[in-house]
Amino acid sequence: MTTLFTGARVHGSPATSLAVAGGLLTWLGHDYPGxxxxxxxxxxxxxxxxxxxxxxxxxxxxxxxxxxxxxAATSLTDVLDAVRDRVAAAPAEPVWGHGWDETAWPDNRPPTRAELDAAAGDTPVYLSRVDVHSALASTALVELAPAARTAPGWSPDGPLTRDAHHHVRGAARAGLSAEQRHAAQRAFLTHAASRGVASVHECGGPDIAGREDFDELLALDSPVEVVGYWGERGPCPPGARGLAGDLFVDGALGSRTAALHAPYTDAPHTSGARYLDAEQIAAHLVACTEAGRQAGFHVIGDAAVAEVVAGFRRAEKVVGEQALAGSRHRLEHLEMITAEQADELARLGVVASVQPLFDAAWGGREGMYAQRLGARAAALNPFATLAAAGLTLAFGSDAPVTPVDPWATVDAAVHHRTPGSGIDEAAAFAAHTRGGRIAAGQDWTGDLTPGAPATFAVWRERRCVRLVRDGTTMFEVS
Structure with a gap:
């Protein structure tokens, strides 16, 4: 059976029609001969x-x-009102919320635990900050995770970070039923398909959503391909592409847990947190390289980037440049990096998995980056520097941190809020299509050529109206 699509404007081709059969793109041109x-x-x-x-x-x-x-909350009052309304509507259900960002609020602070308790009563409430590296937790939830009170990152009345956050997040996850998890997974993957996304890289880990959730997601019948990465040192779970993704070297700038050489401008008492050192990083790289696995790390702050570069140097001495470069190891986020570091990582075949919407959301002279870092903020997310060094760029959203919005992501990479840090539209588009497939070690890079998988998106005014994956329509606007 052959499906012929006519009347098209095909990206990168003068063709106006394309034929699909057996899951493959069999022909492009103007007048189909068959x-x-x-x-x-x-x-x-x-x-x-x-x-x-x-x-x-x-x-x-x-x-x-x-x-x-x-x-969309614009104040701590918005957050408390939303919690109060949710508890009133479903008093027996724990509350899982996400997305607050106090940096643009009039109060410039999140609610205290006492304020949250007044809104939540006895209901366990978990509210992750927009970067998901800290969270507000009601007393009822903390009581379900008593180890949080003595863990690094504990605060008696404010947001929880580090291990304390992991403990309350685990307790909140335990309050979700399998049906709630599955419904959430399906809702997200269906949404991704509606945005013209045919493949997502899931960055799972023991402190993110847990192994059960990861295994269930990889087994799910999904409208989009799910490439799984497990963020832990040790055995690689079945079905995972590698031990990469959010294997944390440090935290996030918004939660002041990204590891810095110098203290935060708006919190001089801290320089963030580093979770792995160069020796541990090197050991993971060596083990994965020798096992033929892709390794990778979450790394944001300049001190964390320096530790990662030192780890790669150590690993190179053990396995050699060729083996290390051939493994195509990944670094996620990579926000504070110098040109010299970029050159060294490019030589070692590193893929930079980056999120341009971070700059759109928090860049600029008045954004969160500037609040946290002062003058250092102008050097963040230097996509032009990464591209010039020869690093493979793979764009993503880090959803739920920023939305799945590919065209907005391309625009953000082009119109970087620091002049000179952006890249051109062709390079940005390639980073959000070809780059992701190269990052996952796939032989096919997504190009629309005869004999390739019939996977493509159809657009009207940048609105996806159809997604075809391996010849099957997975999403269509009726």
Missing amino acids: QATTTVDLAGALVTPAFVDAHVHATAAGLLRTGLDLT
């Missing part, structure tokens, strides 16, 4: 390779859609 079983007139719509989101957290992103969405 017989089609079905003909679909696209009426001038744009056909592009489908996008790849190289960094997501599917269940958490789905819970943003099915749980309490705080991304």
Whole structure:
């Protein structure tokens, strides 16, 4: 059976029609020479390779859609009102919320635990900050995770970070039923398909969503391909592409847990937190390289980047440049990096999995980066520097941290809020299509050529109206 799509504007090609059979793109051109079983007139719509989101957290992103969405909150009062309304509507259910960001609020602070308790009563409430590296927890939830009170990152009345956060997040996860998890996963993956995304890289880990959630997600019948990365040192779970993704070297700038050489401008008492040193980083790289696995790390602050570079140097001495470079190890976020460091990582074949919407959300002279770092903020997310060094760029959203919005992501990479740090549109588009497939070690890079998998998105005014994956329509606007 052959489906012929006509009336198209095909990205990167003069063709106006394309034929699909057996899951493959069999022909591109103008006048199809064969017989089609079905003909679909696209009426001038744009056909592009489908996008790849190289960094997501599917269940958490789905819970943003099915749980309490705080991304639009403009004050701590908005957060407390939302919690109060949710508890009143479903008094027997724990509350899982996400997305608050105090940096633009009039109060410039999140609610205290006492304020949260006044709104929540006896209901366990977990509210992750937009970067998911700290969270507000009600007393009822803390009582379900008593180890949080003596763990690093504990605060008696403010947001929890580090291990304390992991403890309360684990207790909050335990309050979710399998049905809630599955519903969240399906909601997110369906949403990704509606945005023209045919493949997502799930960055799982023991402190993120847990092994059970990871295994369930990889087994799910999904409208999009799920490439799994497990963020832990040790055995690689079945089905995982590698031991990479959010294997934390440090935290996040918004929660002041990214590891810095110098203290935070707005919190001089801290320089963040580092969770792995160069020796541990090197050992993981060596083990994965020798096992033929992809390794990777979450790394944001300049002190953490320096530790990672030192780890790569150590690993190179053990396995050699060729083996290390051939493994295509990944670094997630990589926000504070120098040109010299970029050159060294490029030589070692590193893939930079980065999120341009971070700059759109928090860059600029008045943004969160500037609040946290002062003048250092101008050097963040230097996509032009990474590209010039020869690093493979793979774009993602880090959903639920920023939305799955591929065209906005491309725009953010082009129109960087620091002049000179952006890249051109062709390079940005490639980073969000080809880059993600290269990052996952796939032989096919998503190009629309005869003989390749028939995976593409159809657009009207940058709105996805159809997603085809391996010849099957996975999403269509009716």
